[in-house]
Amino acid sequence: MARVQRLCFADRPDTYRVVGGDQLPVAPAREYLQFLADRGASPNTVRAYAYGLAAWWSVLEHTNTAWDDFPTSLFGQFLSYLRTGDLPGTARIGDPEPGMAESSLQPRGAAVLSMYRYFADAHDLDRPYRRLFSSHARTSRSRYAPTLSGIGPQRDRDVPLHRRRAPSRTETPVLLPVQVNAILDGCSVQSASGEWTGSAAGLRDRLFFAVLAETGMRMGEALSLRHNDFHISGGGTPSIAVAGRDDHPHGVRAKSGARRIYIGDDLVALYSEYVWQLVGWGADIAVDDLATHFVFVNLARGQRYAPLRPETIYDKVETIRTARADVLPQNWTPHWLRHTHATALLLSGVREHVVMRRLGHADVQTTLSIYGWVTADAEMRSVAEWKNYVAGWKVSHDPTS
Template identity: 70%
Template sequence: MARVQRVSFSDGESDTYTVVGADHLPIGPAAAYLRFLRDGGASPHTVRAYCAGLAEWFTVLEHTGHAWDDFPTTLFGQFLRYLRTGDLPGAARIGAPTQKLAASSLQPRAAAVLSMYRYHADAHGTDVPYGRLFTSRGSWRRYRRYVGFLDGVGPARRGDHPIYRMRTPNRSATPVLTPAQVNTILDGCSTQTDEGGWSGGPAGVRNRLLFAVLAETGMRLGEALSLRHHDFHIGAGATPFIEIVDRQDHPHGVRVKTGSRRVYVGDDLEALYSEYVWQLVAMAADVTVPDLATHFVFVNLVRGPRFSPMRVETVYEKVRGIKGAHPQLPVDWSPHWLRHTHATALLLAGVPEHVVMRRLGHADVQTTLSTYGWVTQDAEMRSLAHWKNYVAGWKGLADGRP
C-alpha cells in the first residue's frame, strides 16, 4: 500500500513530502511530479495535499497489478469509487457501503492524479496513460479544467478534458460557527479563573490566543503560525493591531499566501496576548531565546523542543481534542472555519465589502463577494443572536481601516 512520507533535511531546509510504495522507497513517477511542484514554488502543505491523492492512486494500481503507465480507463472510475467508499477494486462488501471521503475532499485528490499524468505527458511525452484519462471529444468549453498550474507547460492541449468529470459540490454558503460555538472553542483551551489566573497553563493560554487570533482577524492558519512577537503592536495608547508580513521562512513550511497587511484588533485580544507573553517570560523564554521579539509567537511549550515553532499538526491535534470534549460543535469544523466566521460576522455587521477584502488579504473584492456574497442576501442568517456584539470590539472598522 502506498502512503505519504514526510521528508526532513538536516541542513535546516523545510520539511517536504513524497509518496512511497510497499518497499518503502519513493515511487518514481510521483516523486518526479512532486519535485516539479516544489520547483514551481508549491508550499510543503500543498505538496502534502497532492501526495494524499497520489498515494491513493498508487494503492489502487498496486492492488490491481497495473503499471502506472498502462491501465484501463475504467480503473480511474474504480479509483473514484475507492475514494468515496474505501472499497478497493474487486473487494467483496457485506452491508451498505460507507463514505470514506466527502465530495469536497474527493475532487482535489482525483485532480492530483490527473495533474500528474498531464505533467508527464507534457514534459516527458508519456501519452499512453494520458490518452486513457483525457479526451478531446466534445466542446472543451463545456468542461472546467482541473488544475491551471500546468497551463503553458509543453504542447497546448486546450481541447482535452478528463473522461471522468469531477463536479465540485455546490455550496450556497461557506461554513460558519455561531458566536457561542466560537466561545466554546476558546473556553475549551483555557478560561480565566476567579482568582484572575488562567486554566490549562501556558499551553492552554497559547491555544486560546491562537484560536482567538484566527476568529478576530480572519487570518489563515499559516499566517498566524508565521507571526513574530514584534508583529503585535500593543500598549502604545492607540488602537492595537497585528502586522501580517509576507514570510516564507517557517521551518515547518507554513507560509503567508498574500502580501503584508495591517489588521486592527480589540482590547480583549491585546490583554490575552499580554498574558501569554508573561507566561512565556515566567518560563524563561526571554533568557532561552536569543531575541524573543523576533521569535515566533506560537511555539512548543509541552512536547518537542521548547520554544521551537509550532507545527500545523499540533494545532489539529488540539482541534481533535476540542471536538472530543465538545460533541455539540460541528463534527467537521477546522481552524479555517474561524476565517469564514470572521468574514461573515463583519458583513452581517454592515462592514463594507472592500474593508473585508483588505482585512482577509484577498487580491480583489470579487473574491470576497464570490465567497461571502450569500451573507448579505440571506435574511435568515441575521436572526443569529449577537452578531453585532460579536464584532463590536473590533476597532478601526467603522472608519474603513482594515
C-alpha cells in the same frame, strides 16, 4: 497498499513521498512531487497531492496494472475507491463507510491528472496521458454530464475524459458565537482570581484561536506571526501587521500580501498575558531576540520555543472536538474561524470592501463570490447577536485592513 511518508528535516520544511506496497519509494510519484516543490508549491499542496498519488498507486497495485499502461476505465474505478473506500473488484460486507467529501476528492484526482500531464510534457509519455485526456472539447449541447469536470488545470483544448461537477458552495461554514467561545474555553479559562487554567500550552492555544476568530487570518498567517508584528502600545489603536512570509521552518505560508488588522482590547490583554508567561518561563533568555521570534511556539513537546507545527494545532482541534461534541460541529476546522469572522462582520453591517482588505483578498469580487450569500440571508441576524460579537473589533478605524 501504497502510503504517504513524511520526511522531516531540521533546516528546511517537511516534504512527502509515496511508498509502495514493497516499502520502496514510488519513483514517478517522487519525481513529480519534487517537481511541485521546486516550482514553489506549498507544502500543503505537496501533501495533498502525495495522498492522491498514494491512493492511485494502491489501485494500480491492487489491480496489478502498470502505472504507464492502464485502461481508461481504471480512473473511474479510482474515483469510486476515493468515494467509497472499496478497491476495484472488492465485495463489501456490511454498510459502507462514509465516503470522501467532494472537496477532498478534487485534489486527489487533480494529483493524478497533473502528474500524467507533467510526464507527457517532460518525458513525452503520451500513452497514459491520452488515456485520461481528450483533445476534442465537448460542446455545451451535450446531454450527458461527465463524471469528473473541473479537476486539474486545462491545457489547450484537452479535457479530462472523466470529469465531475464542482461542488456547490452556496454557503461557507459558520460557527455561532457560543461555539467560538466553546473553542476558546476548551483551551484555557480565566478563573475569578484572574489565573488562567489548563496546561502551559493552554493560554497559547486560546490566543491562537482568538487571533483567527478576531482577525480572520489564515492559519499559516497566524503561525508566521512574530512578536514585533503586534503593535499594542504607543497610544494608537492596537493592531497586528500581517507580512507576506514563507520562511516558516514547517512550511506554512502567509499567502496574502502585507496588511494591518486592528484588534480589540480583549485580544491585546490575552496576548500580553501570554507574553508575560513566556518571560516568566525564561523565553527571553532562551531565545536570542524574542521580539523577532515566532509568537506561537512549542511549550509542551518538541524543542522548547521552536516554531509551532500545524499538526499541533490539529491535535488540539481534535481534543476540543471530542470534549465539546455537544456544542461544536464534528467537522469544524481552524479555517471556519476565518469564515465566521467574515460572516460576523458582514452581518453586523461592515462594508464588503473593508472585509476584503481585512481578509487579504485581491479584490472585492473574491469576497462577494465567497460570502455573497451572507447579506442575502437576513434571517441569520436573529440567530445570534452578531453586532455584540464584533463590538471589540476596531474595523471602523481601519483604513487599510
